[in-house]
Amino acid sequence: MAYQRSTLMQERLADNRQRIVLAARGLIARGGFREASITAVAAAAGLSTGAIYRYFPSKADLFVEVLSDAVRRECAILRELIARPGTASARLCAAVESFAKRALEGPHLAYAFIAEPADPEVEAARILCRQEFSDVFKTVLAEGVASGEFPKQSVEVAAACIVGAFTEALVRPVAPTTRRVDDRKLVAAIVDFCHRAVAGPSPPVAARRAPPPRV
Amino acid sequence: MAYQRSTLMQERLADNRQRIVLAARGLIARGGFREASITAVAAAAGLSTGAIYRYFPSKADLFVEVLSDAVRRECAILRELIARPGTASARLCAAVESFAKRALEGPHLAYAFIAEPADPEVEAARILCRQEFSDVFKTVLAEGVASGEFPKQSVEVAAACIVGAFTEALVRPVAPTTRRVDDRKLVAAIVDFCHRAVAGPSPPVAARRAPPPRV
DNA sequence: AAAAAAAGTGAAGCAAGTTTCACAAATTTA
DNA sequence: TAAATTTGTGAAACTTGCTTCACTTTTTTT
Structure with missing residues (x-):
């Protein structure tokens, strides 16, 4: 049967996504686009660089x-x-x-x-x-x-x-x-x-x- | 005896420098800093990339x-x-x-x-x-x-x-x-x-x- | 609990562009 | 003209930062 995300899992994913966006916004607010490298965003969001690409294509x-x-x-x-x-x-x-x-x-x-x-x-x-x-x-x-x-x-x-x-x-x-x-x-x-x-x-x-x- | 630049040579060098600056300005005017890579500036000035560094440290x-x-x-x-x-x-x-x-x-x-x-x-x-x-x-x-x-x-x-x-x-x-x-x-x-x-x-x-x- | 699927990791791949450097060409001195 | 010095070349080294991917961990299904 097809894989189905539990509600808890869905929430966690949504939360991750949100945290990525907020991390990016925070870094941009602190120092413009320059500061908001993928590495920095990932670190600030508490994820690995690779994970970012599960949520955003680029x-x-x-x-x-x-x-x-x-x-x-x-x-x-x-x-x-x-x-x-x-x-x-x-x-x-x-x-x-x-x-x-x-x-x-x-x-x-x-x-x-x-x-x-x-x-x-x-x-x-x-x-x-x-x-x-x-x-x-x-x-x-x-x-x-x-x-x-x-x-x-x-x-x-x-x-x-x-x-x-x-x-x-x-x-x-x-x-x-x-x-x-x-x-x-x-x-x-x-x-x-x-x-x-x-x-x-x-x-x-x-x-x-x-x-x-x-x- | 110490090497001494002839006036002609001095002029040529000054001209090169000038041409580099103008090339850079032209490229910036055309498309901002983004367009003005060293390679592009060198090409526009009719020099090699390396030559640029004889005139400007960076x-x-x-x-x-x-x-x-x-x-x-x-x-x-x-x-x-x-x-x-x-x-x-x-x-x-x-x-x-x-x-x-x-x-x-x-x-x-x-x-x-x-x-x-x-x-x-x-x-x-x-x-x-x-x-x-x-x-x-x-x-x-x-x-x-x-x-x-x-x-x-x-x-x-x-x-x-x-x-x-x-x-x-x-x-x-x-x-x-x-x-x-x-x-x-x-x-x-x-x-x-x-x-x-x-x-x-x-x-x-x-x-x-x-x-x-x-x- | 085992199998299947998805999510997460981080080191390696890649791209773009700056800087260096061994060498060639040109210029000046003797 | 030969030797010494400076200028010019452009390919390779280096840098930075995005993106991928083989692999591990977690989650879901049976």
């Missing part, structure tokens, strides 16, 4: 799962914040603040799933993730523009700029040399920047081109 | 030179634009636009020297480069704030956000799947975003926290 596949898992969670949180009642400003700021705060807790992870280059296979998965991400912000931007709360602008570009702005502003502090500024202030400054960028009335274009006031 | 050293060379040029251009007479707005916009336009011509290169992860040695060099970069923007931001032209803000964070915003907005289009939008419009949108972010009057904070107008 390293790239494992990373794709870690990535899409993390992005799915993150987007769900953001979508929930953005769907709440409130002005577009309020909802955008809440989303940016929430994301920034969480990213500060694991900046390497945030960086890895936003920007760190990887195998073509992982890269392909990321393009989808980024789209999902960007769409969340585009939603609220488009609503704000439609209602007249925000000035007319390219929501596509603005969404990308927002993601880039806080990636850069948050990830830079990852570099070990930079001493960390006060987190609250940092988050507040980022939120301010993004808020002004999308919601602030455009400053007079004249100022941009005008020659200097000669003294 | 691959990392070569990359550091390529990087700092490129950043030095770039910063010089930006500094020049920012030192011109004009309002802070005008000068900031000119700098952002100039950088964005140039980055569009070689987005991989821009990405590589702004964000692409690399050996620790290269990474260390980049931290210095980024500082130099960020400082250029900080100069004009600080002037704008001091003169009251820009609202009070963290120029440190704002400079990082600007760099991040256009990195993200420009580099995303590097992904082969994304069809390129009109370059002029893209640059204009980025300049707008950054300009509103730093120069626009802060939108009323009330809007950010207020509950939704119940219908």
